[in-house]
Amino acid sequence: MPFTERTPRVAAARALTRRQGRDKAGRFLAEGSQAVREALAFGEVHELFVTAVAAARNADLLDRAAGLGIPVSEVTDKAADGLSETVSPQGLVAVCSLVDQSVESALAGRPPLVAVLVGVSDPGNAGTVTRVADAAGAGAVLFAGDTVDPHNGKCVRASTGSVFHLPVARSRDVAGVLGACRDAGLRLVAADGHASIDLDGVDLAPPTAWVFGSEAHGLDEDVLSLVDEVAKVPLYGRAESLNLATAAAVCLYASAREQRR
Amino acid sequence: MPFTERTPRVAAARALTRRQGRDKAGRFLAEGSQAVREALAFGEVHELFVTAVAAARNADLLDRAAGLGIPVSEVTDKAADGLSETVSPQGLVAVCSLVDQSVESALAGRPPLVAVLVGVSDPGNAGTVTRVADAAGAGAVLFAGDTVDPHNGKCVRASTGSVFHLPVARSRDVAGVLGACRDAGLRLVAADGHASIDLDGVDLAPPTAWVFGSEAHGLDEDVLSLVDEVAKVPLYGRAESLNLATAAAVCLYASAREQRR
Structure with a gap:
């Protein structure tokens, strides 16, 4: 018999769809084939829940989980829906240990490229920037101030597994995060559509922490x-702006390419 | 009395939510404050439909429309929902002339940077790439093959008005579009995650048409x-890929910056 939404382990996992529940349990949910694959490869997975339909589609992942001694439990569609934070539930969810570490630990390797998110409340944007930072070879992503939890289901999904790939940290203390970046030898460069200097006017060869604000509000003066x-x-055409992920892609890749010249 | 979904002009506008209806009428719908603002500034607007709530929020736009002699009609919420192609209807829709032109005409000014979409069926992706192309100063966006209609409501919205800003063309004939680019003096560079050459290995100073495929399937061998x-x-970290919009941002800005050095 598949587990239902009332089965205690499913109910406990459901609490992980809320930040408070995640922080209390020290666990979060990775949903969908891609996230579960990355969790099995790079994360610490405690158990899997899967619907009958999703089990048929993900036999390879379930084999891998079994090989790692990770419990796999079948759940009803309704139970799976309750474990989903996304619009189209995937029927496959991994319960994982939280991936975040302290800001100092994330920066301990003195990475030459870091992304800092300040007040980015949209989980899709935060996850996509994490994916871009990973692709550009950044050594850490720091979720600062009122930024969404990196373990939020929509963020995990938008990151397509990147939350498992590189050090992630979160801290409410924006000044503390920026200070820690400076202590790690990073120059702090904020991306701001109202800046007087173009990307091309900045020396991107030195170790750099790019600071990104929310799409709606940007960065406030305190941070700048x-x-x-x-x-x-630079906006060369008539577009008023770029969205956060595309702007971050341009900034992070400009640094990555410059640092590799 | 506000117009309802059965009012003939509203029913006629509703037909514009389908490609066939748009092509037959030569008109499309631009929805929401931003798209309507850009339509009034850069497009040819025939009429506006607005709910009472949206009218209160967009008094400036309605004034501008009135100043331009454009009819504005109040509609019911239900009628406005029927004119919306997006998840959260905005209550404000402009009926506009189609913006596309022939491929040859879009390339007539021999722009040094062009984006070509081949088989990009997701309207949000196509719209976001159009926005990025506009921001990067591209001179045209060409919707080739089975690519979504640039006048699709989700595409217009994701472009945040950019479909009104730069020449847009569409053609089923991919080889014809690529040939026209070459005739316009453009080098054709395809973005493909499986390529053996990095962005940095390509001379991006000459006039370039970037060719992008769908996020799911990429570009097929015929096109390549x-x-x-x-x-x-290049993917410097562990990410398997970038999404289409962020990849296009990196490519188009690499060209834009190189061409301005």
Whole structure:
């Protein structure tokens, strides 16, 4: 008999769809084939829940989980829906240990490229920037201030597994995060559409922490006053702006390419 | 009395939510404050439909429309929902002339940077790439093959008005579109995650048409055999890929910056 939404282990997992529940249990949910594959490869997985339909589609992943000694339990569609934080439930969810570490630990390797999110409340944006940062070879992503929890289901999904790939940290203390970046030898460069300097006017060869604000509100003056440089992605046409993920892609890749020249 | 979904002009506008209806009427719908603002500034607007709530929020736009002699009609919420192609109807819709032109006309100014979409069926992706192309100063966006209609409501919305900003063309004939680019003096560079050459290995100073495929399927061999060069955005970390919009942002901005050095 498949587990239902009232089965205690499913109910306990459901609590992980809320930030408070995740922080209390020290666990979060990775949903869908891609996230579960990355969780099995790079994360610490405690158990899997899967619907009959999803089990048929993901036999390879269930084999891998079995090989790792990870319990796999069949659940009803309704139970799976209750474990989903996304619009189209995937029927496959892994219960994982939280991936975040302290800011200091995330920066301990003194990475030459880091992304800092300040007040990014949209989980899809935060996850997509994490994916871009991973692709660009950033050594850490720091979720600062009122930024969404990196373990939020929509963020995990948008990151397509990247939350498992590189060090992730979160802290409410924005000034503390920026100070830790400076202590790790990083120049702080904020991306701001109203900056007077273009990306091309900034020396991107030195170790750099790019600071990104929310798509709706950008970065406030308090934050801008704490960085070394404020730069904008130039808008050559008539577009008023770029969205956060595409702007971050341009900034992070400009650094990545410059640092590898 | 506000118009309802049965009012003939509303029913006629509703037909514009389908491609066939748009092509027959030569008109499409631009929804929401931003798209309507750009339509009034850069497009040809025939009339506006607005709910009472949206009218209160968009008094400036309605004034501008009135100043331009454009009819504005109040509609019921249900009628507005029927004119919406997006998840959260905005209550404000402009009926506009189609913006596309022939491929040859879009390339007539011999722009140094062009984006070509081949088989991009997701309207949000196509719209976001159009926005990025606009921001990067591209001179045209060409919707080739089975690519979504640029006038699709979700595409218009994701473009945040960019479909009104730069020449847009569509053609089923992929080889014809690529040939027209070459005739306009453009080098054809395809973005493909499996390419052996990095972005950095390509000379991006000459006039370039970037060719992008769908996020799910990429570009097929037929298309790749027609371009001058195939390049990938390098993945420096563990991410398996970038999404289409962020990859296009990196490619188009790499060209834009190189061409301005």
